[in-house]
Amino acid sequence: MPTEKNENAADANSPSAGWFCGYTPIEILDAAGMTPVRITGERASSGVADSLMHTNICPYVKACLESAAGGKLNFLKGAVFTNGCDAQRRFYDIWRSVVPDVPAFLLAVPRRGDDAGALAFAARLAEFKAWAEATFATQITDDKLRESIRSYAKLRKALAGMDEARESGEIDMPGSRAMEIYLEAQKTPPAEALEMAQKEVAAAKARAAAGGAPKGPRLLLAGNMTDDPELARMFESYGATVVSDALCAGSRFSSTAPPDPDIPPLEALARAYLRKSPCPRMVDADDYASRLVRKIEATKPDGVVFHILKFCDAHLYDMPFIRDALRSAGVRTLIIEGDYTSGSGQLATRAQAFLETI
Amino acid sequence: MDTNLKAYFDGLVGSLGKKVAEQKTARRLLAYETGRIGQKLFDDNYAHAWTGVFVPFEIFRAMDVGAVFIEFVGAMLAGTGSSASFLADAEGFGYTGDGCAYHRAMIGAARKELLGKPQLLIGATTPCDGGMKTILNVARMTGVEPFTLDIPYPPVTKDKVDWLVGQYGEMTRYIERLTGKKYDPERMKESARLSNKASAIVKELYELCKLRPAPITSDTLRNFQIVFALLMGGEEGVDVAETFLSETRAILDSGAVPPEKHRLLWVQNRIQFKNNIVTWLEEKYGAKIVVDELNHIYWDDLDEDNPLEGLAIRQITHPLNGPLEHRLAILDKLAREYSVDGAINPSHWGCRQNCGARQAMKDSLRAEGVPMINLDVDCVDPRNYFEGQILTRLQGFMEML
Known part of the structure; x- marks a missing residue:
């Protein structure tokens, strides 16, 4: 489970830096000698986070805050936040009083992905790099950074290849397992993650060759910071297969194209990250819906499960338009607002009812 | 209040104008001038903009753009006791009831064409996600091209100021292109x-x-x-x-x-x-x-x-x-x-x-x-x-x- 992995990182005495938002160029942390660990939070709330923030704040942020307040993230040598959304911005503010011993950096990521936005982002990445150098007492040379960029590009390519193979049926890998692989890859040094992903794909290929194949309705799982493989597993337990995803911690992670090796590395990272499969936080929010529709057209799922964590303004404000785009694409859709807990009886009932319609 | 707001602003300015002429009090004058801003949204001598709350209105003023920020609309509807029906309309359309009601009321108002149709939609990434998203959603609903100012965070540095000034330049060209109004230094x-x-x-x-x-x-x-x-x-x-x-x-x-x-x-x-x-x-x-x-x-x-x-x-x-x-x-x-x-x-x-x-x-x-x-x-x-x-x-x- 995610929290256990965090503790494993501490046990292994591996210097780790935490990150939360998909717009964090983790290559910089890797180049600083840190293992970039994407933080996932506590599934059960003690109410501490509600008291520190508010009940109507993103449950993912509050789950991470619960972990932090409980001392479970003290193993981190640093933590990088972004202005991905208002909740994350406030998480940074609260973090500094809750975990004062773990240095924090707020990375302001532009919402405009044009040239000027990319150059502005490159300037912020220079600040991020300087913070990392000072915090982790190291020097991040261009060579180190380019090496990290290459490592993550290989990892992302492997994961994207895994997704394509799942979608085409070339490999036999349930969506729940793919989610676990993605999570692992975002908490592990890139070379290790690459090896792990390659082994998993090879095993899944062998299963497919032995006759294993996706069963039942083919589903696409979309949403925001939906990082619980149990959600996919629940649908799979009812006979469906999650063959594709459009999740922040899933295929959006691997959608960052390889940064241009012929321009300065920070600018290359800035351009690559701003052009990845977008979060609806970006100004060009229509890009989000149109990419989702294109994915549906390419994947041809029997249904889409759109799982959104509550209070996510970036997604929820767009929901009427996303819903219409999905209807226009002619695909049956189940929209679920989640609270970052691992399912409920009501959710199971809705899932079963949805699967009966397709 | 479920018809076009032009009549409302006309009535407000008419009655307050008389009262201001009789006795100019500060609150009365503020309401009167605010009503006149509302009138500009329906006046062909001005370009019509709906905007984010913290945008540089001085630029709009210099370009004869009549502008109101979207939260102003939500507040006005609440102040006149009429926000509930617009909120309900937006929720019926699929807007989450957990979001900001200033924005939801604006969505309801836009759906009912309470303020007519804007020529310009100018949002900003500050102070909140919801404000920017509302402008973008109104753009989808109305077919009006939006413009968004991406505001860097403090502390102030030269590159941030230059970037934002560059965006102001883009914004004035956007206003010129869509309305024919000219930016005059x-x-x-x-x-x-x-x-x-x-x-x-x-x-x-x-x-x-x-x-x-x-x-x-x-x-x-x-x-x-x-x-x-x-x-x-x-x-x-x-x-x-x-x-x-x-x-x-x-x-x-x-x-x-x-x-x-x-x-x-x-x-x-x-x-x-x-x-x-x-x-x-x-x-x-x-x-x-x-x-x-x-x-x-x-x-x-x-x-x-x-x-x-x-x-x-x-x-x-x-x-x-x-x-x-x-x-x-x-x-x-x-x-x-x-x-x-x-x-x-x-x-x-x-x-x-x-x-x-x-x-x-x-x-x-x-x-x-x-x-x-x-x-x-x-x-x-x-x-x-x-x-x-x-x-x-x-x-x-x-x-x-």
Whole structure:
């Protein structure tokens, strides 16, 4: 489970830096000698986070805050936040009083992905790099950074290849397992993650060759910071297969194209990250819906499960338009607002009812 | 209020115009001039823009763009007791009820074409995600091309200022392209001059409010600066500012200063629909709101020869932009300078940037010796407002003071 992995990182005495938002160029942390660990939070709330923030704040942020307040993230040598959304911005503010011993950096990521936005982002990445150098007492040379960029590009390519193979049926890998692989890859040094992903794909290929194949309705799982493989597993337990995803911690992670090796590395990272499969936080929010529709057209799922964590303004404000785009694409859709807990009886009932319609 | 707002603004300006002519009071003049801004949304001599709340209205003024920010619409609908039907409409359309009701009301109003159709939609990435998303969604609904200002976070650096100034340039070209209005640097210079003049007067006004007792009531400067921003860069802004200042000075000179036992700071926005909280606080406890968080001139004068740079710095350093430390420092400063005894945060439901900050604000003010209460009110949606509960909580707070 995610929290256990965090503790494993501490046990292994591996210097780790935490990150939360998909717009964090983790290559910089890797180049600083840190293992970039994407933080996932506590599934059960003690109410501490509600008291520190508010009940109507993103449950993912509050789950991470619960972990932090409980001392479970003290193993981190640093933590990088972004202005991905208002909740994350406030998480940074609260973090500094809750975990004062773990240095924090707020990375302001532009919402405009044009040239000027990319150059502005490159300037912020220079600040991020300087913070990392000072915090982790190291020097991040261009060579180190380019090496990290290459490592993550290989990892992302492997994961994207895994997704394509799942979608085409070339490999036999349930969506729940793919989610676990993605999570692992975002908490592990890139070379290790690459090896792990390659082994998993090879095993899944062998299963497919032995006759294993996706069963039942083919589903696409979309949403925001939906990082619980149990959600996919629940649908799979009812006979469906999650063959594709459009999740922040899933295929959006691997959608960052390889940064241009012929321009300065920070600018290359800035351009690559701003052009990845977008979060609806970006100004060009229509890009989000149109990419989702294109994915549906390419994947041809029997249904889409759109799982959104509550209070996510970036997604929820767009929901009427996303819903219409999905209807226009002619695909049956189940929209679920989640609270970052691992399912409920009501959710199971809705899932079963949805699967009966397709 | 489910028909076009033109008639409403015409009626408002007509009746208030007569009253202002008979007796020019500050609140009356502010309402009159605000109504005139509303009229411009239907006046062909002006381009029509719906905008984010903290955008540089001086530029619009210099380009004959009649602009209102979307939260103004939500507040106005709540103030006239008509927000509920627009909120319900937006929710029926699929808008989450957990989001900000200022924005949801605006979506309902846009769907019902309450304000006609804008020519321009100009959003900004600050102060919140919801404001930017609402502008983009109205763009989808109306087919109007939007423009978004991406506001860098403090601290101010040259590259951030240059980037934002560059965006202002893009914005003026966007306005020119869509409306045919021209950006004239000389007019911008004049707009900056008038903005500086108005700001200086408002600073004087705020200085008077620091006196004990303050020569105002709790409602004298209700929603003041956030609405006043619409008038910045014009002669009307100067007129309104001067009227508020002279009226306040007259109260001081007359000796008829409203009494006060407790001085309060109101955090962020007021509750926009009709309620009795402020009157109850004044009458039962002699408590007066002497300062609203958003009534604060935090920026330096604009350089009239280079006004866009000053506007960029103003926007970057807005207290609600970026991480919380700047806002906390300003809240603490206001609490000290106005000698407040307590603070009230309505903690507007659906406002993530405020709700997520409320404990930090409370802690920061407490360190200054100023207790703060969070009310948990939706400032625009009256459907779940139970005044008795709020007053009970406030009673405990006031007795503690």
